[in-house]
Amino acid sequence: MGQRRENESAGYPDEKVGELGRAYAAALLAGDEIAAELTIREAMDAKLSTAVIDDEIIAPALWLVGELWERGEITVADEHLATEISLRVLALQREAGRVARGRAAHSVMLAAPAAELHVVALRMAGNLLRDAGYHVVMLGAAVPPEALRAAAGRHRPDVVCLSSTMRGGGDQVLIAMYEVQEEWPAAGFVVGGRGLTSRVQARPGVEVCRRVSEVVDAVDAMVKRAGSN
Numbered sequence: 226m227g228q229r230r231e232n233e234s235a236g237y238p239d240e241k242v243g244e245l246g247r248a249y250a251a252a253l254l255a256g257d258e259i260a261a262e263l264t265i266r267e268a269m270d271a272k273l274s275t276a277v278i279d280d281e282i283i284a285p286a287l288w289l290v291g292e293l294w295e296r297g298e299i300t301v302a303d304e305h306l307a308t309e310i311s312l313r314v315l316a317l318q319r320e321a322g323r324v325a326r327g328r329a330a331h332s333v334m335l336a337a338p339a340a341e342l343h344v345v346a347l348r349m350a351g352n353l354l355r356d357a358g359y360h361v362v363m364l365g366a367a368v369p370p371e372a373l374r375a376a377a378g379r380h381r382p383d384v385v386c387l388s389s390t391m392r393g394g395g396d397q398v399l400i401a402m403y404e405v406q407e408e409w410p411a412a413g414f415v416v417g418g419r420g421l422t423s424r425v426q427a428r429p430g431v432e433v434c435r436r437v438s439e440v441v442d443a444v445d446a447m448v449k450r451a452g453s454n
Protein backbone atom coordinates (compact mmCIF):
# COMPACT_ATOMS: atom_id res chain seq x y z
CA MET A 226 0.00 0.00 0.00
CA GLY A 227 2.40 2.65 -1.24
CA GLN A 228 -0.12 5.47 -1.03
CA ARG A 229 -0.64 5.15 2.70
CA ARG A 230 0.32 8.46 4.25
CA GLU A 231 2.42 8.35 7.34
CA ASN A 232 0.22 8.33 10.42
CA GLU A 233 0.60 11.81 11.76
CA SER A 234 -1.69 11.34 14.75
CA ALA A 235 0.25 11.38 17.99
CA GLY A 236 -0.16 8.33 20.19
CA TYR A 237 -1.08 5.77 17.53
CA PRO A 238 1.76 3.38 16.75
CA ASP A 239 2.27 3.28 12.98
CA GLU A 240 3.03 -0.42 13.24
CA LYS A 241 -0.44 -1.23 14.60
CA VAL A 242 -2.16 1.03 12.07
CA GLY A 243 -0.12 -0.59 9.28
CA GLU A 244 -0.98 -4.08 10.48
CA LEU A 245 -4.70 -3.27 10.62
CA GLY A 246 -4.49 -1.57 7.23
CA ARG A 247 -2.99 -4.70 5.67
CA ALA A 248 -5.58 -6.92 7.35
CA TYR A 249 -8.40 -4.70 6.13
CA ALA A 250 -7.08 -4.62 2.55
CA ALA A 251 -6.71 -8.41 2.60
CA ALA A 252 -10.29 -8.76 3.84
CA LEU A 253 -11.59 -6.49 1.06
CA LEU A 254 -9.67 -8.40 -1.60
CA ALA A 255 -11.00 -11.70 -0.24
CA GLY A 256 -14.53 -10.23 -0.23
CA ASP A 257 -14.64 -11.20 3.46
CA GLU A 258 -17.09 -8.86 5.17
CA ILE A 259 -16.74 -10.47 8.59
CA ALA A 260 -12.94 -10.19 8.59
CA ALA A 261 -13.26 -6.54 7.48
CA GLU A 262 -15.68 -5.78 10.34
CA LEU A 263 -13.50 -7.58 12.87
CA THR A 264 -10.48 -5.55 11.75
CA ILE A 265 -12.33 -2.27 12.19
CA ARG A 266 -13.68 -3.40 15.57
CA GLU A 267 -10.09 -4.15 16.58
CA ALA A 268 -9.07 -0.67 15.43
CA MET A 269 -11.88 0.87 17.49
CA ASP A 270 -10.91 -1.25 20.50
CA ALA A 271 -7.33 0.01 20.05
CA LYS A 272 -8.82 3.52 20.43
CA LEU A 273 -7.93 4.66 16.92
CA SER A 274 -10.12 7.64 16.10
CA THR A 275 -12.70 7.50 13.33
CA ALA A 276 -10.54 9.93 11.35
CA VAL A 277 -7.46 7.69 11.60
CA ILE A 278 -9.47 4.59 10.72
CA ASP A 279 -10.95 6.37 7.70
CA ASP A 280 -7.72 7.99 6.48
CA GLU A 281 -5.19 5.34 7.38
CA ILE A 282 -7.04 2.04 7.07
CA ILE A 283 -10.18 2.20 4.92
CA ALA A 284 -9.16 4.76 2.31
CA PRO A 285 -5.74 3.20 1.50
CA ALA A 286 -7.36 -0.24 1.14
CA LEU A 287 -9.83 1.19 -1.37
CA TRP A 288 -7.00 2.97 -3.23
CA LEU A 289 -5.28 -0.40 -3.53
CA VAL A 290 -8.49 -1.99 -4.80
CA GLY A 291 -8.72 0.81 -7.41
CA GLU A 292 -5.12 0.23 -8.56
CA LEU A 293 -5.63 -3.52 -8.91
CA TRP A 294 -8.81 -2.94 -10.89
CA GLU A 295 -7.03 -0.46 -13.23
CA ARG A 296 -4.31 -3.03 -13.80
CA GLY A 297 -6.93 -5.64 -14.61
CA GLU A 298 -5.94 -7.81 -11.67
CA ILE A 299 -9.43 -7.79 -10.15
CA THR A 300 -12.85 -7.35 -11.73
CA VAL A 301 -15.29 -4.48 -11.43
CA ALA A 302 -17.47 -6.81 -9.33
CA ASP A 303 -14.58 -7.25 -6.89
CA GLU A 304 -14.25 -3.48 -6.69
CA HIS A 305 -17.99 -3.05 -6.04
CA LEU A 306 -17.90 -5.70 -3.33
CA ALA A 307 -14.97 -3.97 -1.60
CA THR A 308 -16.89 -0.67 -1.69
CA GLU A 309 -20.08 -2.25 -0.31
CA ILE A 310 -18.14 -3.86 2.53
CA SER A 311 -16.54 -0.49 3.35
CA LEU A 312 -19.93 1.26 3.36
CA ARG A 313 -21.19 -1.32 5.84
CA VAL A 314 -18.14 -0.74 8.00
CA LEU A 315 -18.88 3.01 8.04
CA ALA A 316 -22.35 2.21 9.37
CA LEU A 317 -20.73 0.10 12.08
CA GLN A 318 -18.54 3.05 13.09
CA ARG A 319 -21.58 5.34 13.25
CA GLU A 320 -23.48 2.83 15.37
CA ALA A 321 -20.57 2.48 17.81
CA GLY A 322 -20.45 6.26 18.18
CA ARG A 323 -24.21 6.45 18.76
CA VAL A 324 -24.09 3.77 21.48
CA ALA A 325 -21.18 5.51 23.27
CA ARG A 326 -22.95 8.90 23.15
CA GLY A 327 -26.11 7.28 24.57
CA ARG A 328 -24.13 5.89 27.51
CA ALA A 329 -22.71 9.32 28.39
CA ALA A 330 -26.12 10.30 29.75
CA HIS A 331 -25.86 7.57 32.41
CA SER A 332 -23.65 7.42 35.44
CA VAL A 333 -22.16 4.42 37.20
CA MET A 334 -20.80 4.63 40.73
CA LEU A 335 -18.17 2.08 41.80
CA ALA A 336 -17.05 1.15 45.29
CA ALA A 337 -15.55 -1.56 47.42
CA PRO A 338 -17.61 -1.89 50.62
CA ALA A 339 -16.40 -1.30 54.16
CA ALA A 340 -13.04 -2.91 55.05
CA GLU A 341 -12.44 -4.10 51.49
CA LEU A 342 -9.07 -2.91 50.20
CA HIS A 343 -8.87 -5.01 47.05
CA VAL A 344 -9.72 -2.69 44.16
CA VAL A 345 -7.86 -3.92 41.09
CA ALA A 346 -10.98 -5.52 39.57
CA LEU A 347 -13.03 -2.46 40.51
CA ARG A 348 -10.57 -0.17 38.71
CA MET A 349 -10.65 -2.47 35.68
CA ALA A 350 -14.45 -2.28 35.67
CA GLY A 351 -14.26 1.51 35.96
CA ASN A 352 -11.88 1.75 33.01
CA LEU A 353 -14.04 -0.50 30.85
CA LEU A 354 -17.16 1.52 31.66
CA ARG A 355 -15.42 4.85 31.05
CA ASP A 356 -14.04 3.61 27.73
CA ALA A 357 -17.52 2.43 26.76
CA GLY A 358 -18.81 5.98 27.26
CA TYR A 359 -20.37 5.88 30.74
CA HIS A 360 -19.93 8.68 33.25
CA VAL A 361 -17.97 7.01 36.04
CA VAL A 362 -17.92 7.99 39.72
CA MET A 363 -15.13 5.96 41.32
CA LEU A 364 -15.27 5.92 45.13
CA GLY A 365 -12.52 3.31 45.52
CA ALA A 366 -11.67 1.12 48.51
CA ALA A 367 -13.38 0.54 51.86
CA VAL A 368 -16.40 2.82 51.57
CA PRO A 369 -18.52 2.64 54.76
CA PRO A 370 -22.26 2.01 54.19
CA GLU A 371 -23.36 5.43 55.39
CA ALA A 372 -20.82 7.17 53.13
CA LEU A 373 -21.96 5.08 50.17
CA ARG A 374 -25.55 5.98 50.95
CA ALA A 375 -24.73 9.70 51.03
CA ALA A 376 -22.79 9.42 47.76
CA ALA A 377 -25.74 7.65 46.09
CA GLY A 378 -28.04 10.48 47.16
CA ARG A 379 -25.63 13.07 45.86
CA HIS A 380 -24.61 11.49 42.52
CA ARG A 381 -27.87 9.61 41.78
CA PRO A 382 -26.17 6.87 39.73
CA ASP A 383 -28.11 4.66 37.34
CA VAL A 384 -26.00 1.72 38.45
CA VAL A 385 -23.77 0.99 41.44
CA CYS A 386 -20.94 -1.52 40.95
CA LEU A 387 -19.59 -3.23 44.06
CA SER A 388 -16.62 -5.54 44.39
CA SER A 389 -15.93 -7.90 47.26
CA THR A 390 -12.86 -10.09 47.67
CA MET A 391 -12.47 -10.87 51.37
CA ARG A 392 -14.26 -13.76 53.02
CA GLY A 393 -17.46 -12.42 54.59
CA GLY A 394 -17.52 -9.58 52.08
CA GLY A 395 -20.82 -10.76 50.66
CA ASP A 396 -22.62 -9.51 53.75
CA GLN A 397 -20.95 -6.11 53.37
CA VAL A 398 -22.23 -6.02 49.80
CA LEU A 399 -25.79 -6.75 50.98
CA ILE A 400 -25.56 -3.98 53.59
CA ALA A 401 -24.16 -1.57 51.00
CA MET A 402 -27.00 -2.37 48.56
CA TYR A 403 -29.59 -1.90 51.29
CA GLU A 404 -28.20 1.53 52.22
CA VAL A 405 -28.10 2.72 48.61
CA GLN A 406 -31.64 1.49 47.97
CA GLU A 407 -32.93 3.35 51.02
CA GLU A 408 -31.48 6.60 49.72
CA TRP A 409 -31.76 6.16 45.96
CA PRO A 410 -34.16 3.34 44.97
CA ALA A 411 -33.69 3.93 41.23
CA ALA A 412 -30.16 2.48 41.30
CA GLY A 413 -29.45 -0.95 39.85
CA PHE A 414 -26.51 -3.04 41.05
CA VAL A 415 -23.73 -4.93 39.30
CA VAL A 416 -21.61 -6.88 41.76
CA GLY A 417 -18.61 -9.17 41.50
CA GLY A 418 -15.67 -10.64 43.37
CA ARG A 419 -14.64 -13.83 45.05
CA GLY A 420 -15.93 -12.68 48.42
CA LEU A 421 -19.51 -13.01 47.21
CA THR A 422 -21.48 -15.98 48.51
CA SER A 423 -24.79 -17.54 47.47
CA ARG A 424 -26.47 -15.00 49.74
CA VAL A 425 -25.86 -12.44 46.99
CA GLN A 426 -28.16 -13.63 44.21
CA ALA A 427 -28.91 -12.17 40.80
CA ARG A 428 -32.46 -10.82 40.66
CA PRO A 429 -34.24 -7.96 38.90
CA GLY A 430 -32.08 -4.92 39.60
CA VAL A 431 -29.06 -6.97 40.65
CA GLU A 432 -26.52 -8.57 38.27
CA VAL A 433 -23.76 -10.82 39.56
CA CYS A 434 -20.64 -11.02 37.35
CA ARG A 435 -17.87 -13.59 37.46
CA ARG A 436 -15.50 -11.62 35.26
CA VAL A 437 -14.77 -7.96 34.88
CA SER A 438 -15.19 -8.21 31.11
CA GLU A 439 -18.93 -8.74 31.70
CA VAL A 440 -19.40 -5.34 33.30
CA VAL A 441 -20.35 -3.22 30.28
CA ASP A 442 -22.99 -5.71 29.08
CA ALA A 443 -24.36 -6.00 32.62
CA VAL A 444 -24.60 -2.21 33.06
CA ASP A 445 -26.10 -1.82 29.56
CA ALA A 446 -28.79 -4.37 30.48
CA MET A 447 -29.50 -2.64 33.77
CA VAL A 448 -29.83 0.79 32.15
CA LYS A 449 -32.06 -0.63 29.41
CA ARG A 450 -34.28 -2.36 31.94
CA ALA A 451 -34.65 0.86 33.97
CA GLY A 452 -35.54 2.72 30.76
CA SER A 453 -38.27 0.24 29.87
CA ASN A 454 -39.91 0.38 33.32
Ligand code: B12
Binds near residue numbers: 341346418436440
Ligand atom coordinates in the same frame (compact mmCIF):
# COMPACT_ATOMS: atom_id res chain seq x y z
C1 B12 B 1 -3.23 -7.45 45.52
C2 B12 B 1 -3.73 -8.13 46.78
C3 B12 B 1 -3.80 -7.37 47.94
C4 B12 B 1 -3.48 -5.89 47.97
C5 B12 B 1 -4.68 -5.12 47.39
C6 B12 B 1 -4.23 -3.80 46.77
C7 B12 B 1 -5.31 -3.15 46.02
N1 B12 B 1 -5.17 -1.83 45.95
O1 B12 B 1 -6.23 -3.74 45.46
C8 B12 B 1 -3.27 -5.66 49.49
C9 B12 B 1 -1.79 -5.81 49.79
C10 B12 B 1 -3.76 -4.36 50.06
C11 B12 B 1 -3.98 -6.86 50.10
C12 B12 B 1 -4.35 -6.91 51.40
C13 B12 B 1 -4.91 -8.02 52.00
N2 B12 B 1 -5.13 -9.19 51.43
CO1 B12 B 1 -4.95 -9.51 49.53
N3 B12 B 1 -4.57 -10.11 47.80
C14 B12 B 1 -4.13 -9.48 46.74
C15 B12 B 1 -4.03 -10.49 45.56
C16 B12 B 1 -2.57 -10.90 45.45
C17 B12 B 1 -4.50 -10.02 44.21
C18 B12 B 1 -5.95 -9.48 44.18
C19 B12 B 1 -6.24 -8.94 42.82
O2 B12 B 1 -6.08 -7.76 42.57
N4 B12 B 1 -6.61 -9.83 41.87
C20 B12 B 1 -6.86 -9.47 40.49
C21 B12 B 1 -8.33 -9.13 40.24
C22 B12 B 1 -8.51 -8.59 38.82
O3 B12 B 1 -9.05 -10.32 40.31
P1 B12 B 1 -10.26 -10.56 41.30
O4 B12 B 1 -10.22 -9.56 42.38
O5 B12 B 1 -10.26 -12.00 41.62
O6 B12 B 1 -11.53 -10.21 40.41
C23 B12 B 1 -12.05 -11.07 39.40
C24 B12 B 1 -13.47 -11.47 39.64
O7 B12 B 1 -13.71 -11.75 40.98
C25 B12 B 1 -14.28 -10.33 39.05
N5 B12 B 1 -14.65 -9.19 39.87
C26 B12 B 1 -14.18 -8.80 41.07
N6 B12 B 1 -14.80 -7.70 41.47
C27 B12 B 1 -15.68 -7.34 40.51
C28 B12 B 1 -16.57 -6.27 40.44
C29 B12 B 1 -17.38 -6.13 39.32
C30 B12 B 1 -18.34 -4.99 39.26
C31 B12 B 1 -17.27 -7.06 38.26
C32 B12 B 1 -18.09 -6.90 37.06
C33 B12 B 1 -16.37 -8.13 38.35
C34 B12 B 1 -15.59 -8.27 39.47
O8 B12 B 1 -13.47 -9.85 38.00
C35 B12 B 1 -12.11 -10.31 38.10
C36 B12 B 1 -11.82 -11.22 36.94
O9 B12 B 1 -12.21 -10.67 35.72
C37 B12 B 1 -4.95 -11.65 46.08
C38 B12 B 1 -4.62 -13.03 45.50
C39 B12 B 1 -5.83 -13.60 44.76
N7 B12 B 1 -5.86 -14.90 44.63
O10 B12 B 1 -6.69 -12.89 44.31
C40 B12 B 1 -4.79 -11.52 47.61
C41 B12 B 1 -5.95 -11.98 48.49
C42 B12 B 1 -7.28 -11.55 47.89
N8 B12 B 1 -5.69 -11.23 49.72
C43 B12 B 1 -5.96 -11.93 50.80
C44 B12 B 1 -5.77 -11.48 52.12
C45 B12 B 1 -5.96 -12.49 53.20
C46 B12 B 1 -5.40 -10.15 52.40
C47 B12 B 1 -5.15 -9.52 53.75
C48 B12 B 1 -6.08 -9.95 54.87
C49 B12 B 1 -3.70 -9.78 54.10
C50 B12 B 1 -3.29 -9.27 55.48
N9 B12 B 1 -3.10 -10.23 56.35
O11 B12 B 1 -3.17 -8.09 55.70
C51 B12 B 1 -5.29 -8.02 53.45
C52 B12 B 1 -6.76 -7.60 53.64
C53 B12 B 1 -7.06 -6.26 53.04
C54 B12 B 1 -8.52 -5.94 53.10
N10 B12 B 1 -9.03 -5.64 54.27
O12 B12 B 1 -9.17 -5.96 52.08
C55 B12 B 1 -6.51 -13.29 50.46
C56 B12 B 1 -8.03 -13.34 50.62
C57 B12 B 1 -8.52 -14.62 51.25
C58 B12 B 1 -10.00 -14.54 51.49
N11 B12 B 1 -10.77 -15.09 50.56
O13 B12 B 1 -10.45 -13.98 52.42
C59 B12 B 1 -6.00 -13.47 48.99
C60 B12 B 1 -6.86 -14.40 48.13
C61 B12 B 1 -4.54 -14.00 49.09
C62 B12 B 1 -4.48 -15.44 49.63
N12 B12 B 1 -4.34 -16.41 48.74
O14 B12 B 1 -4.58 -15.64 50.79
N13 B12 B 1 -4.17 -7.82 49.17
